[in-house]
Every structure is written in C-alpha cells, then in structure tokens.
Amino acid sequence: MTRQKKIFLDEADMPKQWYNLAPDLPTALNPPLGPGGVPVTPEMLAPVFPMNLIEQEVSQERWIDIPEEIRQILFRWRPSPLIRAYELEEALGTPAKIYYKNEGVSPAGSHKPNTAIAQAWYNKQFGIKHLTTETGAGQWGSALSFACALIGGIDCKVYMVRVSFDQKPFRKMMxxxxxxxxxxxxxxxxxxGRDILAKYPDTPGSLGIAIxxxxxxxxxxxxxxxxxxxxxxxxHVMLHQTIIGLEAKKQLAKVGIKKPDVVIGCCGGGSNFAGLSFPFMYDKINGADIQIIGAEPFSCPTLTKAPFIYDHGDVAQMTPLLAMHSLGHNFIPAPIHAGGLRYHGMAPLVSGALRDGLMEAQAIHQSECFEAxxxxxxxxGIIPAPETTHAIAATIREAKKAKEEGKExxxxxxxSGHGLMDLVGYDKYMSGALSDYEYPEHEIAENLAALKGYPLPK
Incomplete structure (x- = not known):
C-alpha cells in the first residue's frame, strides 16, 4: 500500500487572510516607547515604515485580508507542501508521527519571502522607491532582493553581518x-558603521549593528x-508569516488530524516560529492541549536566559524601545553558523507568548543541531539550513521522548529553509572544526547593565 508522503493544498485553498495574535494574547502587549519613555505613535514611525504597514503593526484586528495581488505572487511556490517524515521516524524508532512544513521550496530557499513580498508590495503602493535592510545569514537579504525584483520599480540595499558576509559569499551573489x-x-x-569600526575594527558584526x-x-x-x-x-512581519501555520492546519485536517500534540520552530527574531505556531496558539488560547516549543542556540539564549525588558532593537539605539526578551543591544554573538539566530532580542509577540505560558523554550548547542x-x-534527503537544524534537533528530542513514553x-x-548555501558550516562540523559555545552569564549581565534606568514592561 502506498503511503502518503506529501500533503498538498490547491491554490484556491491558500489562506485569504493573515492571523494577528496581538488581540488574543492573554496579557496585552506593552507599547513601543520613544524618547523620554513616551509611547510611540504611528506618525513617529513614518520616516522608517510606510503607513500601510504601520497600520498592520498596531492593528488589533484578528484577521487581516491578504491583497489579491500579493496572493498571485505567493502562488509561485505556495501553498508549500506538508511532508510526513516517515524515514526520520523509522531511523529514530519512534511511535510519533512527524510532519514538517517545507518552506525551503520558495525561490529564495526559506520562509522569508512570505513577508518580503508583502513588504515590497505595500512599500511600492505607498510610492517608495528604495528599501534598506539588514541580514544575518543572508536569507532575508536574498528574500527581499527577490521580492523587489518581482514587484518591480523598487530597489534593495542589504547590510549583511560581516561574519556571514565572509562565510556565505553565495548569498551575496543571490x-x-x-x-x-x-x-x-x-x-x-x-x-x-564608522563609529563601530573605530571602536572595534575587527568586529564580526551583529544584526543589531546592521539594523x-x-x-x-x-x-x-x-x-x-x-x-x-x-x-x-x-x-507585521509575524502577521505575514502566519500563512504557514494556517496552511498547515488545513493540510493536517486532510489526513484526519484535528491538532498536533507538539509544534516546533527555531527562534532567532521569531518570524518562522511565529508563522507556524501562532495559528496553533489561537487554538491553545481557546482550550486545545498543544505543546509549543521555540528552539534557540546556546550561544544566543534570548528566550532561555534573557530577561523580559524594554530594549532597543539596534546598537545605535535608533529604534524605539520594545518590550521583549533581550540580551542587551550591545550583544555581540559568537560566530556560529546559524547566522539567522544571532539576534539579541526576540519579537514582542513571541516574548509575550512565552510570558503568558503559551509556549516554552529550549537552548541547543550547534553540535547537536548539525548532528540532527x-x-x-x-x-x-534535504540538507537543512543551520537555523532549521535547531527545530529538527528539538523535534528529535520530542520524538525520543515519545518513544520512551510509548505515546503516538x-x-x-x-x-524554515534549506542549507545548500551553508555547506561550509557542515564541512567544518564534519571535520571537527566547530565547537559549542555557551554565552557567559557575566557578559549578559554587562550588556544589561547598560540598560539601567530604562522603563520596565508590565
């Protein structure tokens, strides 16, 4: 008997709305704060973002329509397949059924185009001609470059964290x-940039600096x-990514699964984790018994060791203060190969979900992740991105636990993405050149000391 490996949706079944977790969080989000601790108004954000995206950023609407023009572009690779990992299950000898949403099928190779297309489209509608951004491993920079090419009439400049710029030249070429x-x-x-180089000429860079x-x-x-x-x-970035989880719910229903027992995503800034998990958090808020896990690196333990505080999203303190789990905006991460997970802060919505007990977090060393x-x-058969291996490692942990408990x-x-541009990291791991790194507690304390006197979130 042929077993079903891939679960597809028809294009007509792709979601027509994004899901916004903000109005459903048990505890309301703390507002972003500007100079003097004053809550940021939409007008204050206008020099940075177009007003149509600012409206999404502050929205308290649960469902937000996806413009048909954006859906037509997303159809180039969406709906993405949901895949049953039979072979991984057999290798682990687990009674668990393992499914994964394959976001690596996008032209840029990751989940990032889900919001890149939307952001480029909304900016063009607002009359913007140029976009600037940062990128860690290069996946986001590639996705936004791709999106601007497809939207047309808008160009893209990417500031790529130096260590990844050197480690991943093919991302730059993409x-x-x-x-x-x-x-x-x-x-x-x-x-x-000049200020940082004057002080730290040999810095590997960070997402905070690039921002x-x-x-x-x-x-x-x-x-x-x-x-x-x-x-x-x-x-608004978390919002655009929820198309992942909304599709997954429909796909699981097609094979008779009302809900998963465990939902897992890797966590850096929070976008791919939120994209899959937020629609299931909606179910959890409404009584469903679902364990939701965010997996992060030991070298950047934002969810597992950082406090829930107000902090800037960047080193130069140009961004508003956000209520989030943060290692401090001066955080300079170890040059691990999961470049997309080397950010000092965590999305306010993800931080709020952790605070409210809707999820839990695990920190995993890169050796365990590469082995996974x-x-x-x-x-x-698919080579995963180093970031994605954190989710796989957490999945393997849960599958082994299911085996020990004898539970199906x-x-x-x-x-979240394939690793065909990250083979240098695999080569270093297989040759024994990579070591595990746990971010020291005293350095976290030093970073947080710079935030003395900052307001505290409720």
Whole structure:
C-alpha cells in the first residue's frame, strides 16, 4: 500500500487572510516607547515604515485580508507542501508521527519571502522607491532582493553581518542576481558603521549593528523615497508569516488530524516560529492541549536566559524601545553558523507568548543541531539550513521522548529553509572544526547593565 508522503493544498485553498495574535494574547502587549519613555505613535514611525504597514503593526484586528495581488505572487511556490517524515521516524524508532512544513521550496530557499513580498508590495503602493535592510545569514537579504525584483520599480540595499558576509559569499551573489546591493556590516557608508569600526575594527558584526546602518540609510534619504524593511521581530512581519501555520492546519485536517500534540520552530527574531505556531496558539488560547516549543542556540539564549525588558532593537539605539526578551543591544554573538539566530532580542509577540505560558523554550548547542541536520539529510534527503537544524534537533528530542513514553504523538515542525548555501558550516562540523559555545552569564549581565534606568514592561 502506498503511503502518503506529501500533503498538498490547491491554490484556491491558500489562506485569504493573515492571523494577528496581538488581540488574543492573554496579557496585552506593552507599547513601543520613544524618547523620554513616551509611547510611540504611528506618525513617529513614518520616516522608517510606510503607513500601510504601520497600520498592520498596531492593528488589533484578528484577521487581516491578504491583497489579491500579493496572493498571485505567493502562488509561485505556495501553498508549500506538508511532508510526513516517515524515514526520520523509522531511523529514530519512534511511535510519533512527524510532519514538517517545507518552506525551503520558495525561490529564495526559506520562509522569508512570505513577508518580503508583502513588504515590497505595500512599500511600492505607498510610492517608495528604495528599501534598506539588514541580514544575518543572508536569507532575508536574498528574500527581499527577490521580492523587489518581482514587484518591480523598487530597489534593495542589504547590510549583511560581516561574519556571514565572509562565510556565505553565495548569498551575496543571490542578492546581486536579483538586483540587490549587498555590503558587509559594519561599513564605512553610515555614521553608525564608522563609529563601530573605530571602536572595534575587527568586529564580526551583529544584526543589531546592521539594523542601525539600514535604519540610518533609510531615514537620512533627503528625498524621502527610502524606507526600512525588517525580516523578523515586528508585529507585521509575524502577521505575514502566519500563512504557514494556517496552511498547515488545513493540510493536517486532510489526513484526519484535528491538532498536533507538539509544534516546533527555531527562534532567532521569531518570524518562522511565529508563522507556524501562532495559528496553533489561537487554538491553545481557546482550550486545545498543544505543546509549543521555540528552539534557540546556546550561544544566543534570548528566550532561555534573557530577561523580559524594554530594549532597543539596534546598537545605535535608533529604534524605539520594545518590550521583549533581550540580551542587551550591545550583544555581540559568537560566530556560529546559524547566522539567522544571532539576534539579541526576540519579537514582542513571541516574548509575550512565552510570558503568558503559551509556549516554552529550549537552548541547543550547534553540535547537536548539525548532528540532527545530518540525520535529516540522510533520511529525508534535504540538507537543512543551520537555523532549521535547531527545530529538527528539538523535534528529535520530542520524538525520543515519545518513544520512551510509548505515546503516538503528532509532532509538527517548520522546515524554515534549506542549507545548500551553508555547506561550509557542515564541512567544518564534519571535520571537527566547530565547537559549542555557551554565552557567559557575566557578559549578559554587562550588556544589561547598560540598560539601567530604562522603563520596565508590565
């Protein structure tokens, strides 16, 4: 008997609305704060984002329509397949049923285009001609370059964290192929970059630094034709990604599964985790028994070790204060290969979900993650991105737990991207050149000392 490996949706069944978790959180979000601790108004954000996206950022509507023009572009790869990981299950000898949403099928190779297309489209509608952004591993920079090419009439400049710029040259080539411009951050192009290089000339860079450069480049455009685009953290980015979980719910229903027992995603800024998990958090808020796990690196333990505080999203403190779990905006991460997970803060909505007990967090060393990635590649055949291996490692942990307990659980995880541009990391792991790193408690304390006197969230 042939077993069903892939579960597809017809294009007509792709969601027509995004899900906004904000109005359903048990505890209301703390507002972003500007200078002097004053809540930020939409008008204060206008130099950075177009007003149509700001409206989504502050929305308290549960469901927000996806414009048909955006859906027509998403059809190029969506709905993405839901896949039963039979071979991984057999290798683990687990009674658990493991499913993964394959976001690696997008042209850019990850989940990032789900919001890149939306952000580029909304910016163009608002008359914006240029977008600036940052990128860690290069997936977001590639996705936004791709999106601008498809939307047309809008260009993209990417500030890429220096260590990833050096480790992943093909990401830069992808951006250039789609018409984007990519520079290593910190750079000499912005005051923020020059200040950092003067103080730390050999810095590997960080997402916080790259954000400072991208925001500065946007707000200093004398023509006002430039805006900033962010690949994670903010509410409207989480919103656009929920198409992942909404599709997954329909796909599970097609094979008779009313709900998964466990939902897992890797966590950096929060976007792919939110994309899969938020629609299931809606069910959990309404009584469903679902365990939701965010997996992060030991070297950047934002959810597992950082406090819930107000902090800036960037090093130069150009962004508003956000209520989130944060290691401190001066955090400089270890140069692990999961570049997309090296951010000091966590999305306010994800931080709120952790605070409210809707999810739990696990920190995992990169050696365990790469080992999980190799097992996945040898069983399911797809080489996962280093970021994605964190979700796979957490999935393997839960599958082994199900075996120990003798329980037939349904485990769903987000395969956030493939690793074909990350083979240098695999090579280093297999040759024994990678070591585990746990971010020291005293360095976290030093970073947080700089926040003394900042307001505290409720």
């Amino acid at each position: 951006m250039q192929t789609w018409g984007g411009t990519c520079v290593a951050s910190p750079s000499m192009e912005t005051q923020a 400072s450069e991208a925001v500065e480049a946007a707000v200093t455009d004398p023509k006002g034709e430039t805006r900033y685009a962010l690949g994670s953290v903010l509410n 990635g190799l097992l996945f590649a040898k069983t399911e 659980k349904v485990i769903l995880f987000n395969f």
